[in-house]
Amino acid sequence: MGRRRRGRAVNGILILDKPLGLTSNAALQRCKRLYDAAKAGHTGSLDPLATGVLPLCFGEATKFSQFVLDADKAYTSTFVLGVGTDTLDVEGDIIAQEDASFIDVSAVKRAVTGLTGDIEQVPPMYSAIKRNGQPLYKLARKGVEVERASRPVSIHEFECLAFRPGVAAEVDVAIRCSKGTYIRSLAESLGEKVGLPAHVSALRRTMAGPYALHEAIPLAGLEELAVNGVEGLDDCLRPMDGPLSNLPSVSLVESSTFYLQRGQPVLVPNAPKNGTLRLYAADKRFIGIGEVLDDGRVAPKRLVNDS
Template sequence: MLDKPAGLSSNQALQRAKRLYFAAKAGHTGSLDPLATGVLPLCFGEATKFSQYLLDADKAYASTFVLGEQRSTGDAEGEVLAAADASALTREQVEEALGAFRGAIEQVPSMYSALKHGGQPLYKLARKGQEVERAARPVVIHRLELLDFRPGERAEVDVALECSKGTYVRSIAEDLGTALGCGGYVSALRRTRAGPFGLDRCVTLAALEALKDAERLADMDALLLPADTALDALPTVRLTESGGYYLRQGQPVMVPNAPHNGMVRVALETGEFLGVGEILDDGRVAPRRLIVTGR
C-alpha cells in the first residue's frame, strides 16, 4: 500500500514503485489526482488479476472545501471562473446543505475526472477545451461529517467522507458551493482508506527509495502483501490437491459446504491461494481468475 505524495499522478507514483521492485507488471486500484495524497493500493505481477476487487471497494477521504469560488477543475489547480463573498455563511447553513449529499445520491462526473468518453479520459478532453454530456451516476455516501468550519470571504470546510466506488469528491464540493450560492472547490484531499486498507498500512515513496538505496531488499519485500489480501470480503473455499489440479485445468469442481452462489476465494487445504472462482447453479466452483504458478 502506497501513501501517494502530492504532485504526482497515480500512474507516475506507480511507475516509480514498479521500478523500485523491478516488477514486470503493475497496476493501481483507483486513481488519485495529483493534488491528492493517501492510500493508493498497488498490485504487482499476478496480483494485478485481482485489482478489480479493490477498484470496486468503498473508499474514505478527508478533504477541505473552499466556499466562495468556482474553479475550472473543481480543485485548487484550476482557473477561477467565478467568485462570491462567502463571509455570511454559517456553520449551521453548511451542515444543513451537506444533508442533501448523504445516502444514495446521483452525481454528474467532473470533466476533469478519469472517466472515459470515446476511449479518452474526460480530463484530456477538458484540457483541449472540449466538454461532453455526462449522465448522472448513482453513488452512495455512507458518511459525510463536518469536522470544522472556518468562516470568511473564502470559507473553509473540513469534512470526513466514506463513499461507494465512483464517487467524485470534487463534485460534492462543487455541488455544495452551488447549493449555497457561492461556488466551491476542493483545496486538499487525502484518501484515508481503500477497501480494508488504511493509512496505517501504507508506506511512502521516500521510505521505499531509502530502503532501496540502503540495499535493504528483504525489508522492501516484507512490505508486500499476499495477492489474496484484496479478497478479504469474499468467502473462502478449500480444495484437495486433486480438486486444485482440475480447477487449474479450467474445470469446475465440487466443493463440500461451499456457498450457494457468488464469487469465492479458492485455496488448497494446505492454504495455498489459487485464485477466484464462481459458484455455479449446480454447486460446483468454476475458475474465474487463477494464479499462474508455473506448474
C-alpha cells in the same frame, strides 16, 4: 514467440501513501522500478492534488485489482466556499468569486446532510472518463465542454469536521463513499446548496476497500528501503487475497486442487450454494477465485500462477 517480460516476478499488494504532485501512474512506475517488477498496476486513479492510500498490485495480484477498484473509499478534504475553479480544485483557474462571509457552520451542516445517502452526481469535465475514446480532461484543456450524464453514487458518511468563516470560507470534511464518487463534484454540490462557488483545496484518501491509511507506506520510505536491496521492499507486500476478504472461502483437497488448476470444475463438500469463492489448496496456499455452478460444482474463474 512472445517477448519475454523484463523484471522480477513479484506477487503481492503494496499499500502506498501517494505523495502530493504525482499522478497515480507516475507513482506506480516509480514503485515498479524500485521493485524491478515485471508487472504492476494501480487500483484507480488519484489526482496529483490527492495524497494517501493507493494500493498497487504486483504480478498475479493484478488479477484481483478490480475488487479494490469496486470497493468503498474514504477521504478527508478541505472545501473552499466562495471561489470556483474550472477544474473544481486548487490547481485550476479561478472562474467565479463571491463573498462567503454570510455562511455559518449550521448552513454548511444542513447542506452536508442533504448530500448524504444515495445521490446523483455529474462527473467533472476534468476527469478521465472517455467520450468517443477521448478523455474528458483533454477536451476540457481545449476549452470544449460536453454534456455528461449524471451517475448514482452513495455517500455513506459525510461529516463536517471544522469550519473557518471568511470571505473564502473553508470546510474540513470526512467522507466515506462508493466507487466512482468525485470529491471535487461533491465540493461543487455543497457550494450550490449554500449558493456559492466552491472547490477542493486539499484531498487525502484514508481508505480503499480493506486498506487504511495507517497501513500505507510513503514513497520516500520505500526509496530508503531500496538502498539495501529488494528484500526489504518485498517484506512490505501484502497477500494477494487481501482484496477478497468479503468473499467466502473454501479449502480444496489435493486432488481437487490438481483438477481445478487445469480448468475443470470440482465438487467441494460444504461449499456455499452460489456465488464467487476464495480458493485455497490443502496447504493453505491461495490459488485464486472460483464460481459455484448450477450443479453445485466449483469452477475456476481466476487462478494465480505463482510457481
